[in-house]
Amino acid sequence: MTRETTGDAQQNDGPEPGTSEGAAFVITLAVMLRGRKLTSERVGERLVRVTAEAGSRGVEVGCRRRASDGDRWWFTWGDSAVWLCEADNPTEAVLHVKSALRTVGTTP
Numbered sequence: 468m469t470r471e472t473t474g475d476a477q478q479n480d481g482p483e484p485g486t487s488e489g490a491a492f493v494i495t496l497a498v499m500l501r502g503r504k505l506t507s508e509r510v511g512e513r514l515v516r517v518t519a520e521a522g523s524r525g526v527e528v529g530c531r532r533r534a535s536d537g538d539r540w541w542f543t544w545g546d547s548a549v550w551l552c553e554a555d556n557p558t559e560a561v562l563h564v565k566s567a568l569r570t571v572g573t574t575p
Contacts, residue, residue: 492554
């Protein structure tokens with residue numbers, strides 16, 4: 468059985484064409500975090516702010532190339548060089564973010 472779809476009929480939560488590779492990794496991570504009932508908001512091309520609920524403290528996750536790893540893309544804490552995990556493994560990043568959100572608590 469063949470299933471035909473048109474471009475208009477498909478829904479895509481992923482990155483749009485023309486998005487930089489680093490931004491695409493951040494968008495993918497944001498979608499995965501929303502799938503786990505977390506709030507994620509892009510605050511820069513390669514930076515997302517994540518909170519557990521409205522009014523709670525959050526964390527920021529960025530994405531940049533890591534020279535010491537052959538210029539591969541890595542997630543970072545905020546817009547820093549504090550490395551989180553390789554960007555091609557967003558599931559690991561989700562686990563780190565969820566753990567960090569438990570640590571920062573809900574007091575603004």
